[in-house]
Amino acid sequence: MFTTLCRLARVEILGWTRRRSLLIVFIGLAALVLISIAVGLQDLASREQDYHAQLASIVKEQVKPRLPMTGAGVERVLRVARPAELGSLVARGEDTRLASYFDFGPGGLQWGQAAGSDASQMQAASVFDLESIIRVIGGLIALLLGIDVVGASRFRGQLLAWQSLGLDPAVGVAGKLLGCAGLLVSGCVLLLGTAALATGLQLRDDAPGIAALLTSNLVPIALYLCVLAGVGGAVALWSRSLATASIAGVAVWLTIAIIGPQLGGIAGRLLVPVTSRAEFERARDQRYAEDNRAVEDALGEQLVEALAGRPEQVPPVEPDAAIKQYETRLESVWSARTQASRELARSTEREWADAQNRQTQLNRWLQLLTPGACFDAATAALSGTGGGLSQAWLELAESQQRQLTAALFDNRSQPTVRFKGEMFAFRRHATLRWSDLPAPPPLELRSRWREAREPLLALVAYLVLVSLAIRAGARRLSSGI
Amino acid sequence: MTEAIRVERLGVRVGRKTILEDVSLTVMPGRTAAIVGGAGAGKSVFLRTLLGHFTRSSGELRVVGFDPGVNPRDVTRHTTFVANPDVFEPQLTTLQNVVHLLTLVGAPVPDREQLVRALRDVDVPDRLIDARTAELSGLEALAVWLSIASLRTSSLVLLDEPTEFLGPADTMRLASLLHEVSTRGTAVLLTTRDKRFAEDSTSSTYLLESGHILPAHSLSTVASR
DSSP states (O other), rough: OHHHHHHHHHHHHHHHHOHHHHHHHHHHHHHHOOOOOOHHHHHHHHHHEEEEEEEHHHHHSSSSSSOOOTTTTOOEEEEEEEOOOSSGTTTTTTOTTTTTTTEETTTTTEEOOOSSOOOHHHHHHHHHSSSHIIIIIIIHHHHHHHHHHHHHHHHHHHHHHHHHHHHOOHHHHHHHHHHHHHHHHHHHHHHHHHHHHHHHHHTOOOHHHHHHHHTTTHHHHHOOOOHHHHHHHHHHSSSSSSSHHHHHHHHHHHHIIIIHHHHHHHHHHHSOOOOHHHHHHHHHHHHHHHHHHHHHHHHHHHHHHHTTTTTOSSSSSSOHHHHHHHHHHHHHHHHHHHHHHHHHHHHHHHHHHHHHHHHHHHHHEEEHHHHHHHHHHHHHTTTTTTTHHHHHHHHHHHEEEEHHHHIITTOOOOOEEEEESOOOEOOOOOOGGGGGGGGOOOOOOOHHHHHHHHHHHHHHHHHHHHHHHHHHHHHHHHHHO | OSSEEEEEEEEETTTTTEEEEEOOOOOEEEEEEEEEEOTTTTTHHHHHHHHHHHOEEEEEEETTBEEEEEEHHHHHEEEESSSOOOOOTTBHHHHHHHHHHHHHOOOOOOOHHHHHHHHHHTTHHHHHHHHHGOOHHHHHHHHHHHHHHHHTTOSSSEEEEEETTOOHHHHHHHHHHHHHHHHHTTTTEEEEEOOOHHHHHEEEEEEEEEEEEEOOTHHHHHHHO
């Protein structure tokens, strides 16, 4: 049977390679791929530029008194920008679930703005990325190819002729679809080769890395296109005419490639509602502000009490007993507040992160319901822009915070009171320099096969299901129904 | 001599619909027979029942000595069925298509000389043997199928409406081709709507109407009406 399948596939491929229409389609797709690569690289360059601008601004400021953790302007916060991501050439670019920068302070890790940078707002990047082109246009071509291959064979009586000669129609259909799959995989290899070549021509240092990410996507692309071609074949077998098959095929394609991938996200948001990151940050900052106002009031009262009847001294060169007593009290208040702030920061972040995780988990299962969504998830993971990247970044940021807390905040110098113009100021440690900070380890941008395992397995399961539908359809034909 | 086809009181139902009822006929080896009937009379279902594609609901059936319901593979091994002759792969030549089909069904593939001879025997012009099948006319495509039947040493050839798209001249040539095939001992059963072609080119003609075979004399009775 294997020889028969190979023979049928070979004849099918031979037939398609002699069709001029296929060459035109391929040239069209290659042009789209080149456009997508050009747009993707431009998007990537913009984001890198944006990142370097952010970094320069941070280096200039060194430390940024941003978050009012224990009184306005008292504790300074360190800001680290998230590097631009690489994998936007195949899958969507920056992950907007993750902050574009992180603030590290004594109160704990704070996320900066979740909205992407200006560059990542480029809508073209999410329309023209390779993943969308292959999911939508490639999917349609594969499906129509499947319908054409099986439909033409069925409706002009070739399957019946084969069956009457003793060849199982299921084997005939499988052989033709195998040829179709071979054609699609060869086309994908050529297209990805074109994409890699286009990347190389941009003379980027990271071109080999990008090319590696591109090639790792061959597996989900081939699986997805084979599923679509199989669906086309099954539709042709179960339809009454080629016209019905074409209409049904387009409806199935719309569901698989366009509607399906969005349904999972919509259902996930409806079933597990999560406040948007921006809203969450607004609410969190308001909570901190209220909390800090109460602390400031308490500290102010104690300061007024400590300095009662004294003329203004800037700064108190020789702190007397009252000031020292105040400093001791302040120290305990500061410690308590820092502890409380850390707890508050952790618990609010944890609450939001837990809800987000529940939604993500649900989405992970819902996305398995359509091949299009599985393809999205697999390519995102293999391009290094999936949920795994977000998780890796969060783990990295948290580890950085732990190191900073140990290095700077928990092992702090003695407090010094200064006041003029402000009610009080508090320097908790020596002036921070960027070079003093432990450098965050570079994040490895790579294909995450483990993360892609589930969607890839789901695609394989879809392939099996489609094969069963084809087999059932062929049996139905052979029994004359 | 064993009959190529022996059908006794055959009944076929597809779903709830009765397609054939109480059909009986016999075709001996080396003979040609025709079933004449209009669209929807059950001609194609009858032929496909002979190949085991449809299950009979009643009656007895023997095709080239086998029961198609029990041994469909044995039946197809000895039978060549032609519904639409133009089912060749357009990217292959006539000869390549013959080799392709023989290989697919596991039949022995003779050398080029024998293949060419088989095609010439059924009047396929030499210029078309190594040409793409798109150049074959309807009759030439049918002829290629008859050569395949000969190469497979089929005992029975079934043709479903072979004259459907043929002109008068080609119809006459087909009659002659079928006669040649039958003289080699192969039984031929065809279906057609063309009563005159059936009467002129076959030894037995059956009229199939609404799933029933009418007696042989009814054909002339119906015609005289």
